[in-house]
Amino acid sequence: MGPFIKFLFSKTFIINLLIALLLLAGGLYATLNYLDDYSLHGQTLEVPNLEGKNFEQMDTLLNPTEFTAIITDSIYLKDKIVGEIVDQDPKPGKTVKQGRKIYITVAAAEPAKITMPDLVDLSLRQASSLMETYGLVVGKLSYRPDLCVNCILEQQLDGKPIAAGTKILKGIKIDLIIGHGLSNELTQVPYLIGMNTSMAESVLLSSYLNVGAVFYDADNVLTATDSAQAKVYKQSPFYSEGPTIQMGSSVDLFVTMDTNRIVHTVNPTDTL
Template sequence: MANISTRRASDLLTHIGIVLALLAVLFLGFFFVYLPFTTNHGQTITVPELSGLSVDELKALLNDRDLRYEVSDCTYVAGMEPLTVYTQYPRPGAKVKEGRKIYVTVTKLTAPMVPMPKLVDLTKRSAELALRSNGLDLGTISYKPDLAKNSVLQQLYNGQEVGPGTPVPKGAKIDLVLGDGLGNTTFEVPNVIGKPLDEARLIIKGSNLQIGAVISVDDPDKEVGTVVRQKPEPRPGDRIRVGETVDLWVVGPIENEQ
């Protein structure tokens, strides 16, 4: 009986080679022809800068580039137009494929409300930090007579006093009224002429006044350390305000103590 050709070793190898060649063609065709054609392999689009665009501008720009978008979050940003793009992902300049979705954060139409912090009795610096940590801004600063220098006396929003815990819009400007450190209490100028310097200092400080310049003068008729002149002078009817200064002229050398 004659041998069938496929049983011969050479024919078997030929058939195996044909099968392997067909598999290789299919493999290469799938990965280098079919997949690139269906997935636009190698074709990329540069993501544009979207920050500051309105939603309508965003939609038109991405449609022109065969891209899509999705609003992933909304936030309020003081000073930015509402309903505009604040952040985006992927970032500008990134390379993406057609149809890629760009995720954007859009600014809110209205500001959220935040509780007003308690600023009264804080220093100006502490009040600024408290405002910033609560998403509020410092407005105008004014002063009124008070012994507590640079201490917050009033907190105002839109010209009206606003108490702690009151809801105010995030980013609102809060005006502060601070103490000028002088107060508004006035009284007659104390007379320290003829008194020893130590006693004069006690009288001035005890009157909630400040000691200004202490000037040495010669006066052989007066005992060393005696106050011979002061400014303002203690004239009848003259008044001085709490916190103001008094300059002294003293006989002989001056001690450094104030």
């Protein structure tokens, strides 16, 4: 047996090999622990409920090593205090990784002002798109006999004509007077079951109809977020296969957060 082979089986080599393996294992363990702490691997937390709190309280409400709050939007709400958090993402109760950013929307001191666009002679679709870019909301639709079918004849605020260029508050509703030819035209009542109110309103507008009264399920529609996410479980009048209702009419909506109340008596794909 050669000297090198004898060395491999010697007590000195075996001791040195064991020491080297222990040092390697220790180094590997320390590295993994460092990476684990650095990346916060395996550490998750439940997102707290910040809605209703004031943004100035964030230093006491959130541990900076756990969450960071970032304002992404502000909105004016009459019943909210300036700086009050009205929405958050992720939502309360969701399990996320430690160090996650929480994006919040706070109540503004006053609504922003914009310049009223000129909607006259546009189609309803064009006017709706333009109003959305300005941060305006389509209000009540009324129809007037006119040769220009589906053209905007007049734009109104609080029942009075409003001229293009007028400074108005962002987010308000603008009522539209639309031409519908020289006869009383009928339109189809669309199928709205399962839609949120925003989507239902958009579908109604495309059928030249208005949203009537909105009835919220008192058992589960409790917050502004619930109101936005609640789905239609009943509508009046109900869906019609053909034109049965006069343009400009209203459709009442009944909405809920309880998905068990949403029953499709008509296949939604058959209504498209």
